[in-house]
Amino acid sequence: MSGVAQVLALCGGVGGAKLALGLAHVLPPGELAIAVNTGDDFEHLGLAISPDLDTVLYTLAGLSHPVQGWGRGDETWHALDALRQLGGATWFALGDRDLALHLERTRRLRDGESLSAVTQSFAERLQIHARLWPMSNDRIRTLVRCDEGVLGFQDYFVRRRCEPRVISIEFDGAERARVLPEILEMLRAPGLRAVVICPSNPYLSVDPMLSMPALRDALERTAAPVVAVSPLIGGHAVKGPTAKMMREMALSPDNLAIASHYSGLLDGLVLDDGDAADAAGLSLPVLATPTRMTSLDDRVRLARATLQFADELAGSGMRRAS
Amino acid sequence: MSGVAQVLALCGGVGGAKLALGLAHVLPPGELAIAVNTGDDFEHLGLAISPDLDTVLYTLAGLSHPVQGWGRGDETWHALDALRQLGGATWFALGDRDLALHLERTRRLRDGESLSAVTQSFAERLQIHARLWPMSNDRIRTLVRCDEGVLGFQDYFVRRRCEPRVISIEFDGAERARVLPEILEMLRAPGLRAVVICPSNPYLSVDPMLSMPALRDALERTAAPVVAVSPLIGGHAVKGPTAKMMREMALSPDNLAIASHYSGLLDGLVLDDGDAADAAGLSLPVLATPTRMTSLDDRVRLARATLQFADELAGSGMRRAS
Numbered sequence: 001m002s003g004v005a006q007v008l009a010l011c012g013g014v015g016g017a018k019l020a021l022g023l024a025h026v027l028p029p030g031e032l033a034i035a036v037n038t039g040d041d042f043e044h045l046g047l048a049i050s051p052d053l054d055t056v057l058y059t060l061a062g063l064s065h066p067v068q069g070w071g072r073g074d075e076t077w078h079a080l081d082a083l084r085q086l087g088g089a090t091w092f093a094l095g096d097r098d099l100a101l102h103l104e105r106t107r108r109l110r111d112g113e114s115l116s117a118v119t120q121s122f123a124e125r126l127q128i129h130a131r132l133w134p135m136s137n138d139r140i141r142t143l144v145r146c147d148e149g150v151l152g153f154q155d156y157f158v159r160r161r162c163e164p165r166v167i168s169i170e171f172d173g174a175e176r177a178r179v180l181p182e183i184l185e186m187l188r189a190p191g192l193r194a195v196v197i198c199p200s201n202p203y204l205s206v207d208p209m210l211s212m213p214a215l216r217d218a219l220e221r222t223a224a225p226v227v228a229v230s231p232l233i234g235g236h237a238v239k240g241p242t243a244k245m246m247r248e249m250a251l252s253p254d255n256l257a258i259a260s261h262y263s264g265l266l267d268g269l270v271l272d273d274g275d276a277a278d279a280a281g282l283s284l285p286v287l288a289t290p291t292r293m294t295s296l297d298d299r300v301r302l303a304r305a306t307l308q309f310a311d312e313l314a315g316s317g318m319r320r321a322s
Numbered sequence: 323m324s325g326v327a328q329v330l331a332l333c334g335g336v337g338g339a340k341l342a343l344g345l346a347h348v349l350p351p352g353e354l355a356i357a358v359n360t361g362d363d364f365e366h367l368g369l370a371i372s373p374d375l376d377t378v379l380y381t382l383a384g385l386s387h388p389v390q391g392w393g394r395g396d397e398t399w400h401a402l403d404a405l406r407q408l409g410g411a412t413w414f415a416l417g418d419r420d421l422a423l424h425l426e427r428t429r430r431l432r433d434g435e436s437l438s439a440v441t442q443s444f445a446e447r448l449q450i451h452a453r454l455w456p457m458s459n460d461r462i463r464t465l466v467r468c469d470e471g472v473l474g475f476q477d478y479f480v481r482r483r484c485e486p487r488v489i490s491i492e493f494d495g496a497e498r499a500r501v502l503p504e505i506l507e508m509l510r511a512p513g514l515r516a517v518v519i520c521p522s523n524p525y526l527s528v529d530p531m532l533s534m535p536a537l538r539d540a541l542e543r544t545a546a547p548v549v550a551v552s553p554l555i556g557g558h559a560v561k562g563p564t565a566k567m568m569r570e571m572a573l574s575p576d577n578l579a580i581a582s583h584y585s586g587l588l589d590g591l592v593l594d595d596g597d598a599a600d601a602a603g604l605s606l607p608v609l610a611t612p613t614r615m616t617s618l619d620d621r622v623r624l625a626r627a628t629l630q631f632a633d634e635l636a637g638s639g640m641r642r643a644s
Contacts, residue, residue, distance in 0.1 A: 045425050045426070045429050046368065046425065046428055046429050046432060047425075075400075076398060076400050076418065078397075078398050078400070078417075078418035078419045078422075079401065079418045079419060079421045079422040079425070080422070081419070081422075082418075082419035082420075082421075082422035082423065083422035083425065083426055085447060085448070086422065086423060086426050086443075086444055086447050086448075087426075087443065087447055088422065088425070088426040088429075095400075096398065096400035096401045096404075096418040096421075097400045097401060097403070097404035098404075099401045099404075099418075099421060099425075100400075100401040100402070100403075100404035100405035100408065100410065101404065101408060103367050103368065103369075103401070103405065103410070103421075104367070104405055104408050104409075104410040106368055107367050107368050107410075110368060121408075121409070122408055125407060125408050125409055126407070126408075
């Protein structure tokens with residue numbers, strides 16, 4: 001490897017953002033890039049909203065809500081109260097401070113800036129040293145085909161609270177969308193140390209990225225080790241509908257299914273030490289280590305263990321592509 | 323007269339809104355309609371903002387700030403703080419609750435609703451019994467020609483704090499704009515009791531209305547008495563740049579100039595009792611009465627006195643048009 005060893009994280013919302021924060025603490029400034037799912041993006045009240053980008057942004061800036069998994073911790077809801085009084089749509093909770101970000105992003109996108117440029121500008125303003133990238137500047141929309149028909153992601157996730165039974169998930173626009181060039185460059189760079197697929201929902205948060213052929217291809221060909229951190233602990237997702245969706249899609253909610261889902265991409269899988277027995281059924285290297293991230297220390301420790309695991313895979317020659 | 327006697331108020335921002343509130347207290351529900359200046363309207367951060375409509379809306383809803391003359395009294399500024407942190411434009415102060423109104427209006431306008439329909443809906447939501455009308459659903463923009471060039475109204479008024487020296491004022495779009503039909507119908511209705519030109523800035527807030535030929539014409543022809551309440555007290559405006567602008571436009575800031583400005587339109591002028599001596603130089607009926615509106619009682623008293631004055635003018639036959 002030449003130059004600065006770098007790490008690329010693929011990340012969805014809350015679970016992914018926790019590990020991304022750990023990685024940001026472990027890696028020196030400039031060595032971490034985070035590619036974020038934009039399949040959840042949508043227009044609401046005329047605003048361009050990027051929920052996963054915002055979750056990662058707020059998490060890395062130390063502004064995220066400590067419990068709810070989205071939005072800011074210092075948030076107030078006066079605009080939403082006033083909107084309710086005027087008869088406006090309040091099913092998607094927009095806090096006062098959060099609103100400013102959506103307003104400013106929407107304005108800048110309308111003025112012709114790219115989503116990646118706006119995101120990078122916000123990250124710098126919020127003193128974030130990692131590079132924060134939307135997976136694409138083009139429009140990709142996650143659609144959930146379920147027993148009630150095809151729902152937009154936020155309709156399914158927020159308005160319907162993940163209650164409908166999922167049949168399949170589609171990523172409208174993914175075939176045509178251009179992967180953010182910086183992501184492909186990084187995957188092709190000889191200095192790439194590791195790719196970490198964060199413990200986000202594989203079907204809702206990581207698949208939008210993998211559904212772009214050029215990104216999947218670059219991931220398959222990268223010289224760096226690719227490791228995923230399983231989003232399941234004891235057959236349950238820490239947060240969100242991963243396990244429920246897996247059952248609805250006739251998948252057993254376990255690490256075997258996760259490894260199978262990422263088949264052909266992974267050099268190793270990190271799973272919770274409580275699930276260490278799962279390793280026996282898996283045909284790839286496994287690191288069993290506590291993956292529940294409650295404290296910042298948990299995040300840092302898991303980030304460090306994951307990187308060390310990737311480094312060992314790189315050194316051992318135990319590589320899918322070699 | 324037949325049917326319910328009705329009153330039409332022509333109104334700009336803060337000064338006008340105070341009298342409009344007085345009129346709303348004096349008149350039974352359904353008997354007051356308020357036509358409001360939209361020449362100050364502008365787009366900011368992608369939002370459609372109607373400052374005078376909002377001032378009247380908040381004032382009549384009992385939500386307005388008791389001192390500053392714009393915005394809500396219960397306002398917070400968290401979105402603006404967050405916008406500043408992101409490097410956004412903060413020269414126009416948008417409170418958190420106020421933001422919701424702009425967001426919802428913008429959304430509904432984009433969805434094809436008229437400004438008058440959105441305004442009426444908001445008024446009903448906020449329990450306002452008066453009819454609240456934009457002067458037009460078409461775009462009219464007040465432009466201030468000054469020593470620094472031509473400025474948009476908000477640029478002049480907010481960003482430049484009325485500091486540039488005014489040469490003249492123009493109303494872009496006024497010639498082509500259609501007056502809100504309800505306003506013309508009311509001016510032509512036999513049941514109209516009075517037209518009250520509120521103590522708003524004649525040049526900035528009332529002229530945008532008068533610059534629409536059909537509105538001026540209907541005002542000249544209406545059978546009802548038309549009375550204006552002077553915005554000057556002792557040669558000063560209670561709030562805003564009226565007197566400064568009058569001097570810059572080589573007008574003496576007195577009631578003679580106000581009466582002359584409304585020449586051909588008025589049946590009577592209400593001026594402050596401290597300026598009672600001005601009546602001698604005026605060729606139209608005058609009511610001298612305290613016009614400073616500090617308390618709600620002041621507003622109600624002035625509204626009642628103004629209506630009584632109009633009723634006397636109607637009964638006396640002392641009418642400009644007769």
